[in-house]
Amino acid sequence: MAEKKESYAQAMEKLENIVSAVEKDELDIDQLSVKLKEAQKLVRFCKDKLYKADEEIKKIMEGEDN
Template sequence: MNEEMKYEAAMAELQSIVRKMENDELDIDQMTEQLKRAQELIKLCKDKLTKTDAEIKKILTNS
C-alpha cells in the first residue's frame, strides 16, 4: 500500500467500498478483496490520526 496516500483519499476509497457493498455491486471474491483493502485503509487512517494527534500535543506542549 502506498504509505504516502492522503487521509482524504483513503476515506474516499473506503466510502466507495462501503457504497459498493451496500448496493450489492460486489461478488464474493471481490467482497473479500475489498474487505482486505478496507482493513488496510482503516489502519492507514488510524495511524495518520494517531501521528497527527501526537504532533499536535507536542506543539501545544512546547508552546
C-alpha cells in the same frame, strides 16, 4: 491499497467507495473478500495517520504551555 504517498483524504475516499459498493450490494463474494481486505488496510493506514497527527498536535500544544 494504502501506499505511503497516499493521503488520508484519498484513503478515506477509497473506504467510502468500498462501503458504498457493499451497501448497494454491488460486489460478488470474491470481490467482497478482496475489498474487505483492502478496507482493513485502509482503516489501519487512516488510524495511523490520525494517531501521528494527534501526537504532533499534543507536542505543539505542550510547547505553547511552556
